[in-house]
Amino acid sequence: MGEFLTGSACFVLAMVALGLVRILRGPADADRIMAPQLLGTGGIAVLLLLAAATGAPAVVDVALSLALLAAFASVAFVLAKGSPAPGKADEP
Amino acid sequence: MLQAGGSLLVLALMLPVIGILLIMSLDARHTGKIALALMPAGLAVALAIAARVWTTQAGLEYFIGGWAPPLGVALRADGISAVMLVTTSVVIGAAGLFARAEFRQPDNQPEARAPLMFWLLLLGIWAGLNAVFLGGDLFNLYVALEMLTFAAVPLVCLSGKAETLAAALRYLLFALLGSALYLLGAVLLFGAYGTLDIALLAARIAAQANMASPVWPLALWVALALMTVGLLAKTALFPLHLWLPPAHSGAPAAASAVLSALVVKASFFLIVRLWFGMLPGLTPWLGAQLLAALGAAAILFGSVLALRQARLKLLVAYSTVAQIGYLFFVFPLAANPAASTASAALAWTGGWMQLVSHALAKAAMFMAAGLIAETLGHDRIAGLGGVARVVPITVIAFALAGASLMGLPPSGGFVAKLLLLSAAVSQGLWFWAVVMLLGGLLAGGYLFRVLSPALGPLPAGWTPAARIPRDRQAVALVLALGAVLLGFAPLKSYDLLQFGRPAIAGAVTR
Amino acid sequence: MSAALILDACLVLLVLAVAVWTIAARETFPAIAGFVSYGLLLAIVWVRLSSVDVALTEAAIGGGATGVLLLGAAARLTDRAGRRPAGIGLRIMAGALCLAITAALAFVILTLPDPAPTLAPQAVAGLPATGVGNPITAVLVAYRGIDTLLEKIVLLLAVIGVWCLTPDDSWGALPAPWGTARQDDAIVLLARLLAPVGVVVGVYIVWVGADDPGGAFQGGTILAAMWLLVMMAGLIAPLPATSRRLRRVLVAGPALFLAVAFAGFAMSGDFLSYPPAYAKWLIKLIEAALTLSIAAMVGVLVIGPAVRKR
C-alpha cells in the first residue's frame, strides 16, 4: 500500500513538473503567477499522499500550511502586479 | 575552568541586549541615557572578567542552562577574549560619549529617527561583539556574526544619503556571502565530528591526528577554507576589501570609529579561534603563508590608495585596509613550526597589540576626521589649511593616533610592530619584515599629507561651519593617548594574552 | 529501485531545474516566480528528510514571507539587466569556482563518516527535564535556548534596520507597502474567509509544537501572513514605526524569554535553565509570547518602512 501511495505521489510530482515548465515559460507574468498556485495544490496532494504512505500525521500540518501560504503568495502576486511601476508592463 | 565566574560572561553578553529591549519599550527621551548608563556597567563587567582570567591564569567557561556541549552551548573567555571585551567596552563607551550631543532626542518634540536608531544599533553592535568574543559554539557564533552585520549595515546608511545606501548594500552583500560560507563550513564540521563546540572539535580533530592518519579528512580542509574565506570577506582583507572604504567613510563619525576599530576585528578574531583554537598545533603552514601574503598585499595596496585619496575620511578608511594586513602576520609567525616558543609568543603578543592599538588609534582618528569635517563643512584634504588653529585638540589627537599607526616609539603601535618585526627577523622571514617597514613609511606619507596642510596658515576670511565643543575633542584625544600609552604597558601585563591559549608552536602539519 | 527513491530523484531534479531557472532567467519577475516555487518544493524535500518542523518553517518562510517580500520589490523596481551579460571572463571564472566548490562539497558529503555522529540520544535523554515531547522544541528553547534568544535579537535588529531606512520626513508615517492598488472585492472576501482560518491554524501549530512538529516560529509566521493579508485587503491599517503598542508587542517575547532566563539563576541555578516542575508551563508561556512577537516582526519586515512623501 505504501509503495502504491508513494508511486502516486511520484506521478503527481511529475505532472506538477510538466505544468511548471509550461507556466514559468510565460509569456506573460500573469501566467507565471500560477506557479505557486500549481505548487500549492500539487504540493498538497504530494504531501497528503506521503503522510498516508509514511504514517506521519504531522505531515498533514505541512500540507495545511502550504495551502494557506500558497493562497497568500498568490494574493501578493496579484497585488504586486496590480500597481505596476512605470515601464514594467507585461509583454504581449 | 569554573562555572562560578560564568555569570559574568552571561552578564557581558546580555547587558546590551537588555538595553535594546528597554529602549524599544520605553519613551524616546530615555534613549541615550539608557545606552550611556549601560556602558560603565559593561566596562566593569569586562574588567571583572579580565581580572578573573588574570588571577586564575586560565579561561572562564559557562555552560548555558547547565547543558554541557555537545548538546548545549558554552561561553568561554580566555586572555584574548578578556582583552577584546575590555577594548570593546572602552571604544563603545567613547563612541557613546562622542555621539551624546549629536544623537540627542530633541526636547518636547516628537521622537526623531536618527538618535533612536543610532543608540539601538550601537548597542546591537556591542551585543554582537561580546557574543563573538565569548562564543564557544560555531553556530552560536554564526548568530553573533549576523547580529553584527544587521547592526553595522544600517549604521552605515544612517544619514540616508544615496551614496551611503549604495555602500551599505555592497557591505551587506559581502557580509551575507561571508556568513553563508561560514555557515556551510560549520555544517560540514558538524557532519564530520558531530559537534559545533570549538573545544570539543579541537579534541576530536587532535584525536584523529594522533591516530596517525596521514591524510587529513577532506571535510576539515573544505570547512576550514570555506569558513576562512567567508570571514575574510567580513574582515575586508585584500582583495575582499572593496566594500570597506565607502562603508566606513559614509557612516557618522562615531559609527565609523566603532566599525573600523572593532567590527572588522570580530571576524579576524574568529579566524584566529579557528586556526589556533580549533586546530591547536596543527595550523596549516601553507595557508598561514597565504594569509600573510594577502596581509602584505593589503598593507601595500591600502597604504598606496590611502596616499591617493582626496577626502580625509576615505584616507582614514583605506588606512584601515592597510592596518588590517599586519594582523595576518600572526598566522605564519605564531604558528611557524621552526620557531622557538618564545618567538611564536612574541608574534602572538605583537598581533594582539596591533589589534588593540589600532582599535584605539583608528577610533580616535575617525572621530578627529569627523570633527574636522564638521568644522570645515567638508573633508577635502586639499582644503584642510590651518585647521589646527581652529580645533587644535582634534588635530593633536589625529597626530597622536597617526604616530601609533606609523609605529613611532613609544606608542602601542610601535611595540606591536616591533614585536612582529623581531619575530619575523628571528625566524628568518625577512620578506614580511621588509613589508612591515615599508608599510610604516607609507603610513608616514599619508599622514604627512593631512598634517602638513592642517598645521599651515588659515586662509583669509575663513569662518567655521560649526563650533566643536571641547568634550567631543577630548574623547578623541583620550583614545589617541590610550593608543600611545599602550606602549608603556608593563611587560608582565602581556601575559594576559597567553592565558587559556592552546600551545601553538612546535607541531605543525605541512 | 523503490518508488520512494524514484520520488526522491524526481524531486531533486525538479528542485535543481527550478534553481537553474531562477538563476538563468533573464527578467527578474519570472526568476522570483521560480524562487517561490523553489521554496514550496523545498518544503516537500524537508518532509522527505524527516524534518517536518523544518518543512513547516520552509513553507511559511521560503514559500510565503520571502516570496512576498521579493515580489513586492520586483514589482516596484524599474531596473532591468543590461542587454549583454557583463564580463564573460568573470562568468567563466565564477563558474569554474562554483563547480569546484560543488565538487568538493559533493565529495565531502559522500564520504561523511559512517555511522554518522548524532546527538539524538542525548537530546531524547534530556527531554524529561524540559517537560516537552518534541525534541526540536527542547533544542530551541532549552538546550540551545541562547541561540533562539539571540536569533530574536537578530530579528529585532533587522526590524530596526528596516525602520532605519525610513526617510527622515516620513518618520512616524504609515507604511504603504502595496501602494494604492485598487482594492478588489475578491481580496476582501478572501481575507475575511481565510484570515480566521489562518489564525486558528497558526495558533494550533504553536500549541502542538511542545509535543509534535510545530512551534512559535512556524505558527507566528502564519499569523503574520494573515495579518498581512488583512492589511492587503485594506481591512486594517498598518502600524507606524513610532507606535508604542507595536514596539511593545515586538519586545514582549524576547523580554519574557530573557526574564525567565535570568530567573533561572535564582530558581534552578543556571541562566536559561528551567525548574523541572514548571518547565513545560514556562516553555509554553515563552512560546506564546514569542509567537506574538514573531508575528509582529515578520509582518513589519515584509511591510517595510514608510516611504518618502511625494
Place this chain on the structure above:
Amino acid sequence: MTAEQLYGLCGAGLVGLGLFGLITAELPLRRIVAFNLLGGGAFVVFGVIARRGAAAGLGGDPVPQALIITGVVVGFAATALAVTLVRRLHEETGTTKFDQDELPPETVKLSDATLSGGNP
C-alpha cells in the same frame, strides 16, 4: 545511491548555483535571490547530515534540525533588510545598480598627492 546521498548532491548543486548567481548577477535583487538559493543549499546539506543522524527512535538528529530553523529565520531577516535597502536605493536614485569594481571617486595622482602639502 541512497536518498541521503541524492539530497546531499542536490544541496551541493544548489550551493554552487546560488554562489554563481551571487557573484555574477547584475541586479542586486537577483543577488538577493541567489543568496537565498545558496542558503537553501547549505540547509539541505545540513538536513542530510541531520537525517544521517537518525537514532533513538527519531527520524533525524534534532539538533541540526533545530539549527536549520534558526538559520532559515536569520536568512529571512537578512533578505528583508537587503530588499528594503534595494528599494530605498531605487527610491533615491532611480536605479539599483552600483558598480562593483569601481573605486570611490576623487582619487588624486600619486605624484600630486605627496606634493599637495601647502595650500590653499
